[in-house]
Amino acid sequence: DPLEPGTTRKGPDRKTAADLRSARWFGPADLRSFGHRSRAMQMGYSPEEWTGKPVIAIVNTWSDLNPCHVHFKQRVDDVKRGILMAGGFPVELPAISVSESYVKPTTMMYRNFLAMETEELLRSHPVDGAVLMGGCDKTTPGLLLGATSMNIPCIFLPAGPMLRGNWQGKVLGSGSDSWKYWDELRAGKITDQDWLGVEGGIARSYGTCMTMGTASTMTAIAEAVGMVLPGGSSIPAADAGHIRLASESGRRIVEMVWEDLTPQRIQSRASYENAIAVAMAMGCSTNAIIHLIAMARRAGQDIGLEDFERYSRRVPVIGNVRPSGNAYLMEDFFYAGGIRALMNEIREHLDLSCVTVTGKTVGENIEGARVYNSDVIRPTSNPIYGEGSLAVLKGNLAPDGCVIKPAAMDQKFLKHSGPAVVFDDYPSMKKAVEDEDYPFTPDTVMVLRNAGPQGGPGMPEWGMLPMPKKLLKMGLRDMLRMSDARMSGTSYGACVLHVAPESYIGGPLALLRNGDIVTLDVDARTINMEVSEEELARRRAEWKAPEPRYERGYGYMFSKHIQQANEGCDFDFLRTEFGAPVPEPAI
Ligand code: FES
Ligand code: MG
Numbered sequence: 001d002p003l004e005p006g007t008t009r010k011g012p013d014r015k016t017a018a019d020l021r022s023a024r025w026f027g028p029a030d031l032r033s034f035g036h037r038s039r040a041m042q043m044g045y046s047p048e049e050w051t052g053k054p055v056i057a058i059v060n061t062w063s064d065l066n067p068c069h070v071h072f073k074q075r076v077d078d079v080k081r082g083i084l085m086a087g088g089f090p091v092e093l094p095a096i097s098v099s100e101s102y103v104k105p106t107t108m109m110y111r112n113f114l115a116m117e118t119e120e121l122l123r124s125h126p127v128d129g130a131v132l133m134g135g136c137d138k139t140t141p142g143l144l145l146g147a148t149s150m151n152i153p154c155i156f157l158p159a160g161p162m163l164r165g166n167w168q169g170k171v172l173g174s175g176s177d178s179w180k181y182w183d184e185l186r187a188g189k190i191t192d193q194d195w196l197g198v199e200g201g202i203a204r205s206y207g208t209c210m211t212m213g214t215a216s217t218m219t220a221i222a223e224a225v226g227m228v229l230p231g232g233s234s235i236p237a238a239d240a241g242h243i244r245l246a247s248e249s250g251r252r253i254v255e256m257v258w259e260d261l262t263p264q265r266i267q268s269r270a271s272y273e274n275a276i277a278v279a280m281a282m283g284c285s286t287n288a289i290i291h292l293i294a295m296a297r298r299a300g301q302d303i304g305l306e307d308f309e310r311y312s313r314r315v316p317v318i319g320n321v322r323p324s325g326n327a328y329l330m331e332d333f334f335y336a337g338g339i340r341a342l343m344n345e346i347r348e349h350l351d352l353s354c355v356t357v358t359g360k361t362v363g364e365n366i367e368g369a370r371v372y373n374s375d376v377i378r379p380t381s382n383p384i385y386g387e388g389s390l391a392v393l394k395g396n397l398a399p400d401g402c403v404i405k406p407a408a409m410d411q412k413f414l415k416h417s418g419p420a421v422v423f424d425d426y427p428s429m430k431k432a433v434e435d436e437d438y439p440f441t442p443d444t445v446m447v448l449r450n451a452g453p454q455g456g457p458g459m460p461e462w463g464m465l466p467m468p469k470k471l472l473k474m475g476l477r478d479m480l481r482m483s484d485a486r487m488s489g490t491s492y493g494a495c496v497l498h499v500a501p502e503s504y505i506g507g508p509l510a511l512l513r514n515g516d517i518v519t520l521d522v523d524a525r526t527i528n529m530e531v532s533e534e535e536l537a538r539r540r541a542e543w544k545a546p547e548p549r550y551e552r553g554y555g556y557m558f559s560k561h562i563q564q565a566n567e568g569c570d571f572d573f574l575r576t577e578f579g580a581p582v583p584e585p586a587i
Helices: 031-042 072-085 111-124 139-150 176-186 192-201 214-224 240-259 269-282 287-298 305-314 330-335 338-345 362-366 426-434 469-473 533-542 553-561
Strands: 055-060 089-094 129-134 154-158 165-167 170-172 391-395 398-404 415-423 445-448 480-483 517-521 526-529
Touching: 055 072, 055 111, 055 240, 072 089, 072 129, 072 240, 111 139, 129 139, 129 240, 139 154, 139 214, 139 287, 154 214, 154 240, 165 192, 176 192, 176 469, 214 269, 214 287, 214 338, 269 287, 269 305, 269 338, 287 305, 305 391, 330 338, 338 362, 415 426, 426 445, 445 517, 480 517
Parallel strands: 055 089, 055 129, 129 154, 391 526, 415 445, 445 480
Antiparallel strands: 165 170, 391 398, 415 517, 517 526
């Protein structure tokens, strides 16, 4: 490829119809192409409808069990309208929906499944470019991972956040308020009837979670990295602007094909650093770290935990959206100016020269963006959280790192020492937290292990370990917790997450015992167990690997190839540097 990153084929350099990838299927005067053409005609298309036109895949993650993507059934027609207007030929290719609400044991098992599916759908079909329709947590990284590896022009269409929840006139936020009112119910502060009201009011339109959970974090990252039309990630799913975004994405992708504006030309190291800066300013979900590392590495950019640590110390949280912020939701964020306004506020931390799907730079895309409510999008001089909204910790419990979110926890735990209460599996922990005689104290460091990428399996979002009932009744709402799991972006609390290497494969967390003193010092970025090297060596010699989680099927492949959290949990064989590039299929 003779073109430099960030350059596109403009003017006389643009692609011609003969250059189109799909022309290999439809063009030649041979028997195979006869088959492709006659089968297109079987579907009712005349040759005029496709000949010489970019074929645009619409990779749609709609399903009847994904409430966040319900509207994709209609939106796909809006995307098609845009593609047709611009002279392209749209084809819908459905992909696995990975619904955060229903998929078990955890959607994280299937992010890489969607990534593989996306890459292979695009490779195996006669398509020149793609609109990627996603938004519910893992769908955004899943689609982008695959599209980046395939590297034909792609644009991402985010599902958009749902409207604010409502119950008895109170605003409800996805996830965050379920945890909050669940604890209130357990503490006897609200009635069963109240709880039913919360259930009916918390999710009142289609669209993704409207807190700053993983969905809003990842779509913001997709936009910051340059893969979404400007401002697109902030538009609520139920806003008519979202329909217009869909058709505009369709119009734009056709041009991108002619310009040959591929994901790898857009996704430079600088654009990933922009994404990290934006994630920090948004008060992002901890899940962002895993997904962004995996995505960047597919684009050939070696992003690691240190980059998050660096930007976390530099960029304050200015998006006052729950759970980091205390008041607002994505709908308010949109009215306050949305992501373009936020990016404009932190422009000194961004590389404004990065190219995006518009073919223009980040600087051009955010030109003139304004904040309309400076309590929702704060000036950097009056942030929600000054610096270090996410912290990367290391120590003898996590030699390859782990993560905590100081912006969304009781600040008294930033420096803490306490005795460990350790659980090897979720059911025994669940039982213990309801048992008011279990020896929990306010100082206890509650630990769950075997909850990592292989152990979970799939690193479930268990990391906000439930508060023991006993402590809730004492009026406490936070305690230090630790696991190799993830936590939902809508969660909060003093939860150490993503411990690497995980305990299931013998990481040092596996050696911790009840009563050992665990010491956290967020300022120093350390997490340690106060256990001597000799004692740890003894325990290591005694340690036995647990039974395998899977002995056949997708789970088997998953456990053989999943990488640790600090490497982004990609499959080893999907990494760009794993082997020679996959050739185009023979036709
Ligand atoms: Fe789909 Fe939260 S459940 S975004
Ligand atoms: Mg989530």
